[in-house]
Amino acid sequence: MARRLALHAWDGLPNTAEQGKGWALVQGDCIEALEALPPHSVDVVFADPPYMLSNGGTTCQSGRRTSVNKGGWDASRGIVEDHAFQTRWLTAVRRVLKPSGTLWVSGTQHVIFSIGFAMQEIGYHLLNTITWYKPNASPNLACRFFTHSTEILLWASPMKTRPLGHRFNYKAMKAENGGKQMRDLWQMPQPEGEQVVWSVPTPGPREKVHGRHPTQKPLTLLERVLASSAAPGDLVLDPFSGSGTTGVAAVQAGCRFLGLERDPTYIDLAARRMRAAQLDPE
Ligand SMILES: C[S@@+](CC[C@H](N)C(=O)[O-])C[C@H]1O[C@@H](n2cnc3c(N)ncnc32)[C@H](O)[C@@H]1O
Numbered sequence: 001m002a003r004r005l006a007l008h009a010w011d012g013l014p015n016t017a018e019q020g021k022g023w024a025l026v027q028g029d030c031i032e033a034l035e036a037l038p039p040h041s042v043d044v045v046f047a048d049p050p051y052m053l054s055n056g057g058t059t060c061q062s063g064r065r066t067s068v069n070k071g072g073w074d075a076s077r078g079i080v081e082d083h084a085f086q087t088r089w090l091t092a093v094r095r096v097l098k099p100s101g102t103l104w105v106s107g108t109q110h111v112i113f114s115i116g117f118a119m120q121e122i123g124y125h126l127l128n129t130i131t132w133y134k135p136n137a138s139p140n141l142a143c144r145f146f147t148h149s150t151e152i153l154l155w156a157s158p159m160k161t162r163p164l165g166h167r168f169n170y171k172a173m174k175a176e177n178g179g180k181q182m183r184d185l186w187q188m189p190q191p192e193g194e195q196v197v198w199s200v201p202t203p204g205p206r207e208k209v210h211g212r213h214p215t216q217k218p219l220t221l222l223e224r225v226l227a228s229s230a231a232p233g234d235l236v237l238d239p240f241s242g243s244g245t246t247g248v249a250a251v252q253a254g255c256r257f258l259g260l261e262r263d264p265t266y267i268d269l270a271a272r273r274m275r276a277a278q279l280d281p282e
Helices: 002-007 030-035 079-096 112-122 170-176 219-229 245-252 264-279
Strands: 016-020 023-027 042-047 058-061 064-067 097-107 125-133 150-157 235-238 256-261
Touching (some): 042 079, 042 219, 079 112, 097 112
Parallel strands (some): 042 097, 042 235, 235 256
Antiparallel strands (some): 016 023
16 A cells, blocks of 8 residues: 555646656656655655856866856855755655655765755764765866865765664675675776775766756666665655656666656656666666
C-alpha cells in the first residue's frame, strides 16, 4: 500500500509537463512543487542548485576567455537573500524526505558553505562531505589563486536518529572499492589497482547528444550517488533537474523519478534524455 501511494506522489501536481514510465517532470519553482507533495514521500533527493556565479565574471572555455553567464537563474542576489533561498528549498525538501531517506547537494565554494550552514540550522544530520575531483577542470586565467578542480557533495539525512535510520549501501560500495571501505574522495574511472576516488570528468559529447545544459552533471557521478543510497523502486527527486541527469541515472537504476525545473527548454531536454535512456541506456 505504501509503495502504491509513493508511486503516485506527483499525481495531481499542477504543471506536470512531461511524464513516462515511472517518472515525471514538473515545470515551475521547486519550492512551490515541493510544498504540494505529500510529507515523507521521497527516498533520495539529489540537488544541484544554482552556483550564484553568473555575475559578470569570466572563465576559460576551450582555451578562450568567455563570460560566466549560465543564465539569469544563476545570478546572486547577495549573500543574505541567497542564504534565505537555500534555507527555503532545504526546508521544503526536508518535509518530503522519508526518515530513512537522504539528501545530496552538490556545489562549489560559492554556495556550499551557506548550504551546509542552512542544513545545520534546519536540523539535517550531515553524514559526509565528499570531494569530487574534475580532472579536466578549466585552467585559471587570473593566476592569482589555485585552479578550481573540485566540487563538494554534502550528504545528509533529514534528522539525527538513534540508531541511524538512513540507507547506505555499504557492502556494494566496499565491493566496488576492491573490498576496502570507500572513502569520501571519488575518482571514476580510477586507474587499475587504485582505490575509488570521486574523480569524474565533466560530461563529454556522448552525454550531450540530446542538447546542451551549461552545468550538466556527468552521469557516472549520479550513478555512484544512487548506487550508494537508493534501492530499486525508490522515489528519487531532483529539485533543480536541468538536463535530467539525475532522472537518467534513476530510471537506469530501476528507481522512480520526479524532476522539478523552472525552464521549459531544460524540461524538453530532460524528457528527451529520459525517453532515450529507457530505450537505450546512455
Ligand atoms: C546547476 S543546474 C542543474 C543541472 C543538472 N544537475 C544537470 O545535470 O543538468 C540548476 C538548474 O536549476 C534550475 N532552477 C533554478 N532555480 C530554480 C527554481 N527555483 N526552481 C526550479 N528550478 C530552478 C535552472 O533552470 C537550472 O537548470
